Amino acid sequence: xxxxxxxxxxxxxxxxxxxxxxxxxxxxxxxxxxxxxxxxxxxxxxxxxxxxxxxxxxxxxxxxxxxxxxxxxxxxxxxxxxxxxxxxxxxxxxxxxxxxxxxxxxxxxxxxxxxxxxxxxxxxxxxxxxxxxxxxxxxxxxxxxxxxxxxxxxxxxxxxxxxxxxxxxxxxxxxxxxxxxxxxxxxxxxxxxxxxxxxxxxxxxxxxxxxxxxxxxxxxxxxxxxxxxxxxxxxxxxxxxxxxxxxxxxxxxxxxxxxxxxxxxxxxxxxxxxxxxxxxxxxxxxxxxxxxxxxxxxxxxxxxxxxxxxxxxxxxxxxxxxxxxxxxxxxxxxxxxxxxxxxxxx
Amino acid sequence: xxxxxxxxxxxxxxxxxxxxxxxxxxxxxxxxxxxxxxxxxxxxxxxxxxxxxxxxxxxxxxxxxxxxxxxxxxxxxxxxxxxxxxxxxxxxxxxxxxxxxxxxxxxxxxxxxxxxxxxxxxxxxxxxxxxxxxxxxxxxxxxxxxxxxxxxxxxxxxxxxxxxxxxxxxxxxxxxxxxxxxxxxxxxxxxxxxxxxxxxxxxxxxxxxxxxxxxxxxxxxxxxxxxxxxxxxxxxxxxxxxxxxxxxxxxxxxxxxxxxxxxxxxxxxxxxxxxxxxxxxxxxxxxxxxxxxxxxxxxxxxxxxxxxxxxxxxxxxxxxxxxxxxxxxxxxxxxxxxxxxxxxxx
Numbered sequence: 001x002x003x004x005x006x007x008x009x010x011x012x013x014x015x016x017x018x019x020x021x022x023x024x025x026x027x028x029x030x031x032x033x034x035x036x037x038x039x040x041x042x043x044x045x046x047x048x049x050x051x052x053x054x055x056x057x058x059x060x061x062x063x064x065x066x067x068x069x070x071x072x073x074x075x076x077x078x079x080x081x082x083x084x085x086x087x088x089x090x091x092x093x094x095x096x097x098x099x100x101x102x103x104x105x106x107x108x109x110x111x112x113x114x115x116x117x118x119x120x121x122x123x124x125x126x127x128x129x130x131x132x133x134x135x136x137x138x139x140x141x142x143x144x145x146x147x148x149x150x151x152x153x154x155x156x157x158x159x160x161x162x163x164x165x166x167x168x169x170x171x172x173x174x175x176x177x178x179x180x181x182x183x184x185x186x187x188x189x190x191x192x193x194x195x196x197x198x199x200x201x202x203x204x205x206x207x208x209x210x211x212x213x214x215x216x217x218x219x220x221x222x223x224x225x226x227x228x229x230x231x232x233x234x235x236x237x238x239x240x241x242x243x244x245x246x247x248x249x250x251x252x253x254x255x256x257x258x259x260x261x262x263x264x265x266x267x268x269x270x271x272x273x274x275x276x277x278x279x280x281x282x283x284x285x286x287x288x289x290x291x292x293x294x295x296x297x298x299x300x301x302x303x304x305x306x307x308x309x310x311x312x313x314x315x316x317x318x319x320x321x322x323x324x325x326x327x328x329x330x331x332x333x334x335x336x337x338x339x340x341x342x343x344x345x346x
Numbered sequence: 347x348x349x350x351x352x353x354x355x356x357x358x359x360x361x362x363x364x365x366x367x368x369x370x371x372x373x374x375x376x377x378x379x380x381x382x383x384x385x386x387x388x389x390x391x392x393x394x395x396x397x398x399x400x401x402x403x404x405x406x407x408x409x410x411x412x413x414x415x416x417x418x419x420x421x422x423x424x425x426x427x428x429x430x431x432x433x434x435x436x437x438x439x440x441x442x443x444x445x446x447x448x449x450x451x452x453x454x455x456x457x458x459x460x461x462x463x464x465x466x467x468x469x470x471x472x473x474x475x476x477x478x479x480x481x482x483x484x485x486x487x488x489x490x491x492x493x494x495x496x497x498x499x500x501x502x503x504x505x506x507x508x509x510x511x512x513x514x515x516x517x518x519x520x521x522x523x524x525x526x527x528x529x530x531x532x533x534x535x536x537x538x539x540x541x542x543x544x545x546x547x548x549x550x551x552x553x554x555x556x557x558x559x560x561x562x563x564x565x566x567x568x569x570x571x572x573x574x575x576x577x578x579x580x581x582x583x584x585x586x587x588x589x590x591x592x593x594x595x596x597x598x599x600x601x602x603x604x605x606x607x608x609x610x611x612x613x614x615x616x617x618x619x620x621x622x623x624x625x626x627x628x629x630x631x632x633x634x635x636x637x638x639x640x641x642x643x644x645x646x647x648x649x650x651x652x653x654x655x656x657x658x659x660x661x662x663x664x665x666x667x668x669x670x671x672x673x674x675x676x677x678x679x680x681x682x683x684x685x686x687x688x689x690x691x692x
Contacts, residue, residue: 165620166620277504
């Protein structure tokens with residue numbers, strides 16, 4: 001059972017490009033992965049996107065003429081209306097890459113372009129943890145913190161394609177920790193997997209007494225040299241070790257997890273006092289930490305949000321896993337074809 | 347020269363209700379003030395709103411049948427879609443006041459309802475400092491900090507009418523100053539007129555050496571007992587005395603002004619990394635401090651925002667003064683009548 005028309009979603013990451021056919025109800029009909037190989041240059045990268053789309057279409061037993069639209073999602077920096085990636089830190093040495101125009105011409109189908117975190121939010125909004133909501137804010141907790149904001153089927157892209165960079169709102173104006181972006185006090189510096197692991201290393205190095213955290217062998221693992229390619233995976237894996245140690249009763253790990261939950265709650269409250277969405281959704285590697293972490297975040301949200309949003313805003317984990325970007329990219333294509341996501345699916 | 351159709355804007359404040367007729371181009375045709383007298387109860391308050399509207403219509407030489415729509419803006423808390431004020435701290439003892447239904451029935455014209463800070467933002471968006479922009483974030487710097495966010499003619503009201511409460515985003519998660527709302531670390535606790543005056547009092551009381559700040563007689567003025575009714579005016583006036591002392595070279599006052607400018611820049615950067623609007627606009631009593639204060643805010647914004655929004659976002663003072671709420675309320679009525687502000691005025 002699948003419901004035409006069909007859309008292709010392409011989710012470009014630093015390591016691999018995921019593509020899949022998604023039907024009119026948001027159900028993936030295929031998924032393929034091809035390596036991004038950004039180092040081979042952007043011509044190669046664009047060709048890889050097209051290859052991924054073609055393979056996804058074939059894997060779904062369809063041909064290009066069956067596809068009503070294609071959506072591509074990539075990391076930034078970017079010019080979303082122009083369909084161009086500018087100077088993406090995770091896709092070096094790409095520069096000014098005309099993604100939308102290339103895909104549209106190469107595959108001959110209407111193509112939309114979107115930021116990957118925005119696309120993931122849109123995927124959850126369409127058929128994931130945001131289904132049925134009018135508005136949501138999604139936080140993706142990985143090495144960094146990505147974010148997407150949807151209000152009444154509108155993606156808050158920003159006037160300069162910098163909307164929803166909520167990992168980089170300042171939550172600690174004075175004496176703030178340095179963020180990977182080079183500015184102090186950002187949410188990401190307190191609550192990303194990398195921040196958690198970095199802080200764990202720091203505390204382990206400066207806390208004299210032996211703790212059960214050491215028993216989990218996290219120090220040995222954490223201090224292994226990692227290649228830049230491994231770093232993203234390692235951050236998430238090591239963060240989960242800290243969660244594990246916390247669950248096992250380690251006080252140091254507990255404090256670290258608590259601090260991350262608190263910072264995320266502050267980030268969520270800031271969005272509740274700015275966007276005031278129906279739902280706040282957490283996604284990404286760190287949600288493998290499980291329901292106890294979410295409960296801790298919710299506890300702090302209730303302590304700090306205004307009473308009405310504290311009582312009414314739903315706070316939950318994402319539902320689509322790592323398919324959110326692909327589904328959301330396809331959703332953007334579908335919205336463009338239909339002039340509105342909810343209107344069309346009613 | 348005036349351009350029909352005409353709309354009435356009603357801006358309800360703690361002390362007075364402003365009403366005016368606004369023409370199709372956003373030009374006020376009349377303005378009247380009547381006392382709110384909230385203490386006399388909400389029946390009286392509703393009647394005062396209607397009286398204000400009727401006087402404004404008469405003052406413009408029109409009659410009710412000439413009015414295409416009425417917009418009412420009030421402080422919160424509220425349920426915007428329902429058109430109801432819930433438990434407004436500045437309008438005690440009002441509770442669950444059906445503003446929109448009352449005005450619509452009493453005057454027999456289509457009526458819209460909006461939060462006052464949102465309405466002010468919408469006024470600036472329509473014919474003020476936001477004219478021609480697709481999106482803006484407005485900060486109103488008074489006793490507290492109000493905020494309104496407009497994106498593509500949509501007012502970010504929030505799912506629970508708590509959108510754009512940006513005075514209450516956390517900019518100092520640890521060891522934050524207490525905000526008037528009872529939560530620590532909010533923008534308002536660092537950058538409102540009241541925060542500035544409070545901090546001035548504190549520093550004057552604890553700084554031993556005589557400074558030129560004392561010469562401006564601010565201490566004498568600041569420490570006068572104020573009735574609650576006078577407090578709002580006093581906060582703004584005393585804040586301006588601090589600006590005056592800073593301009594006159596007082597080091598303590600300079601540090602206070604600098605701190606407020608820095609906190610406002612952080613608030614602005616947080617919005618540039620969340621909404622990423624075309625324009626950031628500052629309004630309210632504190633902007634009488636003049637262009638030097640704005641330049642200071644802009645300097646800090648450029649230091650802390652991502653390069654593209656830092657270079658491209660326009661940061662400016664509001665243009666409509668205390669008529670912004672009234673014009674914006676009328677603009678909301680006009681948008682409802684026309685199905686879109688920009689579309690209709692093109």
